[in-house]
Amino acid sequence: MKSSLLGLLLLLLAFGLTGKTTEQQVFSVQDNPWDDGTSILIEWDLEAGADSLNLQRADSLGAFTLIFNEFAREGRFIDSSLSTGQEYSYRLIAYNQVRGDSLIYIGSARTKAQWFDMNKLSLLILLLLVCGAILYYIFSARRGKELFIRRIGGLDSMDEAIGRATEKGKPILFVPGISDLGDIQTIAALNILSHLAYKSAEYGTELLVPCRFSMVLSAARETVKEAYLKAGKPDAYREESVFYVTDDQFGFVAGVDGIMLREQPAANFFLGAFWAESLILTETGFGTGAIQTAGTGQPHQIPFFVVSCDYTLIGEELYAASAYISRDPQQLGSLKGHDFGKLLVILLVLFGVIMEIIGAGWFKKFFEGGS
């Protein structure tokens, strides 16, 4: 009895599967998955012979208007900027000029806002793993565990550069990139500026901080002021040492180049976001004979910095700099978390290569996140 029931079940399942594969979905209209409820996904797979199409959407009165007409026998269209929770009707007219007729397909769907974007599931998993590792190492460091952090030449040389400027009686120039405060690279640069300002206050060396944006100017002023206060030398802080130049990219470069040539700083720091102006700045600094340290998250600018600067912070070193300089165990713990992230990425890349070789495309697709 049991075996006959199982056989019947298998038969039904097989029928269901074959039924599904033979049924050809020519035109489908559905809520665009994992979105904010403002778009509808329309897909079609037209019969051979169709040579043009006309996709139309019905308005509130039921009148259809054209929204798309680029022909593809098999294609999809996302109708966006719609209202959430509304029902929308669509009509696809597929023309066959050889036969001289046309087929009309009709479909409708209701937009629905989702609580989670499943396309970002892989990103969430990776983020949780990396953040988990960072937190684990931070708490390990808090419990007193000794952590080995590799040396970063560019940051170890910071004291040397400040010492040299002090000996020569010349200022230190710090450029916090040319991006606004909304860029994490600028925040990372300001974190380094805090340590540099503290040291320059201790040594009594003049610090020049030209800024491209007013928001960066006010943040940099606060950072330097607080650092001078922390160093016990609030009187040595001069507000005009942190100043605004211009919002214009090459105007800013001209201004900073002029400062380098006139003031002849003994040490230049270019840390933050840089674009086409990176080499113009650093080559001018090289010409003045200053000891130069640069760092950016822009991969295209790193070769320019490597060529023209004494020390370059590459990739995550810019973001790790503040933690590295502070020697605060908690912050150093987070750097160990970066290393875990790197190991994870290496393993995923290797595994991904193997999966692609054996033809298991789902792995790559999962991390691409596309629907």
Added chain:
Amino acid sequence: MKRNLPLIVAFISGVVILVGGFIPRDPFPRIESTLIEWFMIISGFAILLGQASLLRMNVARVAEKAPNWQYYLAGLISFGLMLAFGLLWGMEKTPGLLGQGQGIVDKLGTKPFDYLFENAFIPLSATMFSLLAFYIASAAYRAFIIRTFESNLLMITAVIVMLGRTSFAPVLTGWIPDQLSWLRLPELTNFIMQYPNTAAQRAILISAALGIVGASLRIILGIERSYLGGGK
């Protein structure tokens, strides 16, 4: 409180934006766009701060006759001229305090602000940008001096890529038979740019992304306080 309030604001904003990255429905997209609008409004007010800093610094240098004070005066005059022209006659189609300045437009062909922008500002910016060509040459010269195995390798690669990008490359290596076509300079260049170069750039990007995650987490949790001047 002066220290804790920014930390609380950073924590709440950071968490809301982070969570909003994974939840596409309201209110998260609205909160994100509102925060961006707030940033723009604050930036607008901060512009005044920048202008004040610029004026104060330049005026002080001119007043105390600091070395090269003439440059600071030139900067002040340029600033004043552009500000005055913009206020009086506006720019492009926007009218100024004195309207569209049709009389001046008839003589100059455009408004004074636009005239200076197109005939002084743009050429000066372009001049600054063009310096890049000379700096690339001097930097490349230093980079390609053969001192070590690595610099030797760099020079050989650079020569292949530079030659491969010119129209001279097919002439130089076009004679290589089809079986060995990968040895032709354009093919070699494409290979270098597509594989070793892209791989290295992606490695830097991935490492930078991990750095961003770490730095953001430190700021959100209040462990990184250097931007507030440090301290506990």
